[in-house]
Amino acid sequence: MMMMMRSYLRMMLFALGLLAGVQIPGLIDLYFQRLDARVQQANLSLAPFQGTADQHFGGDLQALIAHYGASQDPVFTQDADSLKLLVSQQRHLQQELAIKDKPWLRQLSHLLLQPDPLLWQDTLHNYSYVVPLKQAAIGCGLAVGLIAALLGDLLLGIILLPFRSRQPAPRYR
Template sequence: MIKNLLDKLFFAFGVIVFLQLPHFIDQYTQRMGGFAASQAQQISEYQAIADQHFEGNLNAYISRLKENTDPVIAASAKMVTENIEGNKNINKDLQVYENEPLWYQLPYFLSHVRVDLARGTFNNFSPGVPINLWAWGYGILGGVLFSLLFHGMAKTPKLVKKKLVKKKAIN
């Protein structure tokens, strides 16, 4: 009776945890979108300076910054370049999260996670119940996996004891 209750609790816990994965990815995507918009705003400000002084050539502006003898100004060239590259990369990731199905997003998230954004998302995460079929599929998968985990933990001591008994019988 207790074993059945524990099995059901593990299953329910698995469903709840795995239901939150799609919801977490949604919130992560929103945070990423905000970060990308912020970067784009910074880049547009750099572009405005390039428009004003370098005939719109942002690379010429960056080159001028790099050539400056003041190390603070030269270092800002690296920051501008990193912002531009970072914005290209984050927009590529956003395309995946906004356009691909959930079954593609989850493995992509696990292999391309941006730790700073994931940490911020986790710190501000508010659990919810997603209402799409894929999310519920992940929930059921989580329930089954946690149930299998429980059964593995429940059977392991019996298997170890059985092997020990066999070893004693052989000796």
């Protein structure tokens, strides 16, 4: 009876792990879709300033920022700070977007260890569960399911260890 329960537990853990694992590629895709949208918005926001920089400073946004910052007009000085923030955000988003071209496991490790916090939180908040039938999702689901089943079996074995009957090992002659 105990072995049958253990088998059912193992199957349930595998199924739950499988369902959780297939979510990972969808979550990664959503993160990069949202990131791409933010990069496009940053580029749109900087376009008028880039036009001014192209016309007067050879395309150098930093020169435009320095020009605004050196102005005696407080409006231009304030605009320099705002423009500097926009350029910084665009640069950060472009660096984040470069991860999209990396191998899938590198993308996953980046999102687990060092994603853009606001974008990651926004992605998690707006994520809806799906079961994609893509190779990465199937492979990830199987891997997570197998790991969940093995860890559950190991944990159950450790918990039940004190309750096992101790029989001496049979001696063979």
